[in-house]
Every structure is written in C-alpha cells, then in structure tokens.
Amino acid sequence: MILDTDNFTQKLLEEKALVEKELATVARRNPENKNDWEPTPNIDERPVERDEVAEKLESFEENIAIARRLEAQLAEVNTALDAIKSGSYGKCSVCGNEIESARLDANPSATTCKAHMK
Numbered sequence: 001m002i003l004d005t006d007n008f009t010q011k012l013l014e015e016k017a018l019v020e021k022e023l024a025t026v027a028r029r030n031p032e033n034k035n036d037w038e039p040t041p042n043i044d045e046r047p048v049e050r051d052e053v054a055e056k057l058e059s060f061e062e063n064i065a066i067a068r069r070l071e072a073q074l075a076e077v078n079t080a081l082d083a084i085k086s087g088s089y090g091k092c093s094v095c096g097n098e099i100e101s102a103r104l105d106a107n108p109s110a111t112t113c114k115a116h117m118k
Helices: 005-023 050-086 101-106
Strands: 027-030 033-039
Touching (some): 005 050, 027 050, 033 050
C-alpha cells in the first residue's frame, strides 16, 4: 500500500493547530521547554470570596486534566509527523505490518494496526 503522506501531513498539521489552540485556553507554553505546557488557573482581578476560592481550585484541577489529555494528543500528532519524515509512518509499532488505510483515515496519528488497537 502506498500512503498519501502529503494528505496525512496536512491532516496532522490541522489537528496539531487545533490541539494547540485548545491547549492555549487552559495552559501556557513553558518558556524553558516549548514542548511542555503548564496548566493555568482562571484568573479574576477582583477580590475572591471563600467559596470562589474552592471553585477556582476545582477549575484549575480541571484545567490540569484537560491539559494532560491535550498534551498527550499533541505528542501523538508530533510522533506521527516525525514518522512521516523518517519514512516509518503507517507501520504498526507492535507487529511492523502496515496500518490499515481506513484506520489512518479515522486517526492519522494511529501507531498500531486494528489487531493491536489499545
């Protein structure tokens, strides 16, 4: 099977931009490590009431969970883009067989064939 890597590159770059945009709503890039995102609290300039502090902490914890999920997704996209560059894209990381094109169409950052899906 010959993969249209240009098509998959475009899909992955679009997904990367979307994930980074979503990440920016709950985190900021670590200035010391551009590949790392730090969750940010929802900041409000006015003085806070005691109940509002609890709400802000809960919101921050949610931001942490969202940022972790999005960072993992971003890492998968970056890994797929690197695989395209290295010529190893579309190969199952478990058995080495080709990943089905329908699977890659559905999830361009897939690293396993259908038989080895997690």
